[in-house]
Amino acid sequence: MVELSTRISQIQASPTLAISAEAKRLKEEGRDIIGLGAGEPDFETPQHVKQAGIEAIQEGFTTYTATVGIKKLQGAVCTRFKEDKGLEYQTDQVIISTGAKQSLFNALQAIINPGDEVILPVPYWVSYPEQIKFAGGRPVKVKTAEEDGFKLTAQQLKEAITPQTKAIIINSPNNPTGAVYTKQELVELAEVIVEEDILVIADEIYQKISYEQDAISIAALGPKIKERTVVIDGVSKAYAMTGWRIGYAVGPQEIIAAMGRLQSHSTSNANSIAQRASIAALLGTQEPTLEMKEAFDQRREIIIEGLNQISGLKAIKPAGAFYLFVNITGLVGKTIAGQEVTDDQKLAELLLQEAGVATIPGSAFGQPGYLRLSYAASEEQITEAIKRINSLLNN
Incomplete structure (x- = not known):
């Protein structure tokens, strides 16, 4: 056996x-x-996005690209982050991956050492604890309350942090609850994160699907929290492109570069045709x-x-x-x-x-x-x- x-x-x-x-x-x-x-x-998938994919095929854009993604798509991500999240990044702070799930996987592999703890508000997306464990870390599950809207409080975060804490995952809007953190709630969490000097994985794959108010990125709350945050996003949910498998991570250059080294030995570049289609999604009409x-x-x-x-x-x-x-x-x-x-x-x-x-x-x-x-x-x-x-x- x-x-x-x-x-x-x-x-x-x-x-x-x-x-x-x-x-x-x-x-x-x-x-x-x-x-x-x-x-x-x-x-x-929107018609103009499909058409961009077709044109990529017809033009023979079917070979390898740079591991971290084509420059124009990295630039399109920067454009959307500036317009939608109020965040400014350079292209060397962006990596394109085979879906947001791979971006998350790469980020955790890049920052977690054996025994490191990652704080995980409960309920959580099913892949978070498994990816943390695969990286050699330990998920520290902190149960949120229904009466609090299933959102982690700053006090809960502070109480969960130990000398082994390396990071926290914040998913807003949330899967599975649909919870969206308010600006004030994020400010309070950010204060603890900066004070305790830990990292944030901000999973914002649903950020464009927010109803009563625009969802806010925790990285947009100031330079101190931004330099500690890796934002995970992608085209799957906002543009009905789940099967195209394009996600991306944006954050500190040294973390993104490390993720690129890992990706170069695993999947290499994301699909070239889907990258071209994603440019059309990000830079084209948002209607x-x-x-x-x-x-x-x-x-x-x-x-x-x-x-x-x-x-x-x-x-x-x-x-x-x-x-x-x-x-x-x-x-x-x-x-x-x-x-x-x-x-x-x-x-x-x-x-x-x-x-x-x-x-x-x-x-x-x-x-x-x-x-x-x-x-x-x-x-x-x-x-x-x-x-x-x-x-x-x-x-």
Whole structure:
């Protein structure tokens, strides 16, 4: 029997991808499944972006590029960061990767030494703890409260910091809760971060999908916090380009350079055609993104109203992204479809098998007793899913 490395043996498979795969399998068997599990916009990539990709192919732009990305795309990232986030960077502070997930992976590999601690507000995106562990670090999970909007407080951060603390991951707008930190909340966190001299990984992949207010980058709060922050972003969510696999990291030049060295020995450059398409996304009209956000906003109203009328379910209104984090503790112990709801995972299983609705259990995000539902689905699908959920839970 082959003995696997200790490092890989402690890494768990992505539960969100596993549930999405199961939903897809049931669909292929002929089941009528409504997918509210995937974190993927259900919109087409904008036409002008597709056209840029086609032109790249036709022009023969299909060879290797610089490992860190083509200069024009790095410049486009700088332009968007200045216009959208109020942040100024040079191109040597930008790396283009195969998706924001790789940018995050590279950043953690570049800054974490064995035994370093990384503070992780709970609930968290499923890949954070696994990537921290793969880098040799230890995730320090700090549970946030629903009554605080699932947002880490400055006091919680201060209490979690030890001599081994190297960094904190801040994800705003948040996956899975949709929470968006206010400027004042970020200012308070930044004061602790600067005082304690730790680093920040700011995952801002959903920043252009924020409803009541524009999401703010913590790096924009001043030079001291900026020099400690690596911002992770990409085109997947804001431009409906998940399959194009283009993400980027922006931050201190020495960290970005280290990430580039790692990338040169792993994936090399990101896809050349997708890089050209991403330039069109970033520098072209932003109207498709705004239209997509408006559609998500309408769907947000439908799903929050519908689910909060179902006995046993309770959710606070998300301020960003396209997820609803639903408290299901009122259903634990009840019998549904002849089976006891022992936990959130059991309820997710029942919803998929009995109602044909795919969701993600909150335990996958470190928060048992909840379900994450994506409203990156049509209004018709969301309405039908609410009916199915209500029918299953109230029969």
